[in-house]
Every structure is written in structure tokens, then in C-alpha cells.
Amino acid sequence: MGCRGVTATTRSVKGSIEVLGRPDGRPSQGDAVVHALPDPILVIDAADRIRYVNTAAEQFFALGRDALNQLSIQVLTAPDSPVVDLIGRVRLTGLSISDHDLELTSPRDETRRVDVHVGLLHEARGDVLVCLRKRTFADIISRQLTSRDSVRSVTAMAAVLAHEVRNPLAGIRGAAQLLERENQGDDRSLARLIRDEVDRICSLVENMEVFADERPIQIEPVNIHEVLNHVRRLVEAGSSETPLQFDERYDPSLPPVLGNRDQLVQALLNLINNSVEAFGSGGGEIILTTAYRHGMRATVPGSKSWLKLPLEVAIRDNGPGIPDEVRANLFDAFVTGKRGGTGLGLALVAKIVKDHGGVIEFESRPRRTEFRVRLPVAG
Numbered sequence: 001m002g003c004r005g006v007t008a009t010t011r012s013v014k015g016s017i018e019v020l021g022r023p024d025g026r027p028s029q030g031d032a033v034v035h036a037l038p039d040p041i042l043v044i045d046a047a048d049r050i051r052y053v054n055t056a057a058e059q060f061f062a063l064g065r066d067a068l069n070q071l072s073i074q075v076l077t078a079p080d081s082p083v084v085d086l087i088g089r090v091r092l093t094g095l096s097i098s099d100h101d102l103e104l105t106s107p108r109d110e111t112r113r114v115d116v117h118v119g120l121l122h123e124a125r126g127d128v129l130v131c132l133r134k135r136t137f138a139d140i141i142s143r144q145l146t147s148r149d150s151v152r153s154v155t156a157m158a159a160v161l162a163h164e165v166r167n168p169l170a171g172i173r174g175a176a177q178l179l180e181r182e183n184q185g186d187d188r189s190l191a192r193l194i195r196d197e198v199d200r201i202c203s204l205v206e207n208m209e210v211f212a213d214e215r216p217i218q219i220e221p222v223n224i225h226e227v228l229n230h231v232r233r234l235v236e237a238g239s240s241e242t243p244l245q246f247d248e249r250y251d252p253s254l255p256p257v258l259g260n261r262d263q264l265v266q267a268l269l270n271l272i273n274n275s276v277e278a279f280g281s282g283g284g285e286i287i288l289t290t291a292y293r294h295g296m297r298a299t300v301p302g303s304k305s306w307l308k309l310p311l312e313v314a315i316r317d318n319g320p321g322i323p324d325e326v327r328a329n330l331f332d333a334f335v336t337g338k339r340g341g342t343g344l345g346l347a348l349v350a351k352i353v354k355d356h357g358g359v360i361e362f363e364s365r366p367r368r369t370e371f372r373v374r375l376p377v378a379g
């Protein structure tokens, strides 16, 4: 169990359990808000029994609220779990305590890493509020890239492995291509299957190499419009069967962005390819927008300082929208809504944007999905 960075605050969370619903039994607005939160929330009483869970907690533990209600937190997370320990410390000290990167094992023996916040909800009754935050792949990656030598050696090993796997793959691909050419019928389609699957492994390996690359990126002033035009040409060449309409709304006075051209090409290509793949064979419209937004600032997790990120690149499509089931962890690796998808595209986009000191956000509903990347400018 990694127990690092314990922070305690003197602020205890007091007040009535308004979220438990109104006296007439109907859900209150507070209840609706708590159920809409993406992070699991539980209320534990003085006897360590669960008294309340929100929808995210039901999903997290894969148990309905009826099953969770009255269940002991010790049974749910094991008596020696770090969460039980935290609850005890909060009761003892009267302080709210947060702990990061804890390992939590569910009754189904699934182990996940979470950040945990525990606060007193009702001092007299001994009720405590437990908020869990799932650690995203981006968190894990950034930890891998910034700390712990042992992990660093694992990523280095991944890079070596990726490199070593390439040569035999190229051989297999070549052989499959030969077989494809020389055979007919079923044999030919089997050979094509081998080639397609090898291509899939190759792209996985390429992505792995980028993830494992810890070196600081080489940056220079880059003309983002030139990058967008290049990406547009690549996409059009690669999807000639899908009717695509591009609408470019560029701000011609935009200053260069400080970045790495190849990586920016990769990130924007992944975003636009996702739009194209979401359209299906019917095609659709993609609006590319660039803008200079004065006063646009953002904070990045782990840092208190504000970043000036005035340059905005937006990619909007009129496709079906992002499926609900992938939204919460959209930028995590291996999260995909497609058959045969790798789920690495957006994880890579997130890494590239982060390496550029930028931020990415999205909005999506049917017929309007937009990804906005904000970047620092050169100079």
C-alpha cells in the first residue's frame, strides 16, 4: 500500500445529512446533485455501517444501494483497509483527512487505486463522509513519468520491448502480405486478418513508445494552421470512402504556438480521426476553429500557479456524440466505445497536451461534439 502525501485540514465537514432526502421521502435537489457527481460518496455511521451512497459509489463497488445500505465498511473494503484506518483517525482527531494513491480492494477482489477524503459529517452522531476519487490513467502515467525509479525502469523496459517487437512484426506482416497475394478465397482472407492484426499491434507499440518517452519534448514555434492543414490532408487521404466536409474558421492573426510539430500533428490527427470514425459511412461535417482568447487561464493539478493559455484549437463534429459509458474516463488508456478500438488515441492526446503545458476539455451531445485544446503561445 502506498501511503504518501497525507494532508490533514482543520476544517471538518459539519451539517445535517441533507443529502439523505427530504422528510417527505422525495429526493431533494441536494440529493440529485450528489447523485450526479462523478466521484463515489458514502456516509458511514458511528458503528461503521454504510448509511448513504451516491450513484457513483454504487457503480464503483458494483453493488446496488440496497445491498450497500447497512453493510459494514469493514466488510466492504476489508477490516485492515486504509479507508477504515482513515475513518478511525478522523473520528479520533476530529480533522478532515485526505490520503492519496491508496489501494482499495472491493468484495470482488478487484484492486484499484484511489484518492480518499474523509470528513466528519455529524460530530455528535459520529457520521463520517467518505469521498473516493478514482486515479485516472493520466495520474498514473504522470506518476510514472515523474517519480519512482522502479516505475521508470518499467517504462524504459516497455520502450525496449516495443522497439524489439517491431522487427519480427515487420517480418510477419511481409509474409502475410505475400500469402495474401498468392492465395485465393478463405486463405487470402486469413492472410489479410493476420496483416490487419499485425497493423493493430504495430500501432499499439508505437503508442506505447510515445507513452514511455520521458524526455522533455523538443519545442519550437509552430504554425498551428499549417499543422491543421496537414492533418486535414492526411485524414482526407485516409478516409476516401467517407464523405467529409471541413469548415475552417481560423484566426489569421494567431501567433505561433510553442510546441513540437510532430506531436501536435499526432494529437490533432487522433481527435479528427475519432470524429470520422464516429460518423460511420454516412460521413459528416468537421469544424476546425482557432482563436486567441485574451485572459484565458487555467490551473493544472498539482500546481498552484495559473497558466496563460490563450491559444485555442477546437475540433467540432456533428456525429452521434460520445457514448455515456466512456465519458467519465474518456482520456484513460484502453477506454474505448468501438469494436477493435485501442482506447489509446485520447490518452495520447492528453499526454501530448499535458507535455505542452496545455489543457484539453470536451463537450458532447448528439450532433455536436467539441474538443478544445488550449495551448501557450510562443514568446
Ligand SMILES: Nc1ncnc2c1ncn2[C@@H]1O[C@H](COP(=O)(O)OP(=O)(O)O)[C@@H](O)[C@H]1O
Residues within 6 Å of the ligand: 270, 274, 275, 278, 317, 319, 320, 321, 322, 323, 326, 330, 335, 336, 337, 338, 340, 341, 342, 343, 344, 345, 346, 347, 369
Ligand atoms: N468525436 C467523437 N464522437 C463520438 N465519440 C467519440 C469521439 N471521440 C472519441 N469518442 C469516443 O471515445 C472513445 C475513445 O477514443 P480513443 O481514446 O481515441 O480510442 P479509440 O478511438 O481507439 O476507441 C471512442 O471509442 C469513442 O467511443
Ligand SMILES: [Mg+2]
Residues within 6 Å of the ligand: 270, 273, 274, 344, 345, 346
Ligand atoms: Mg481514437
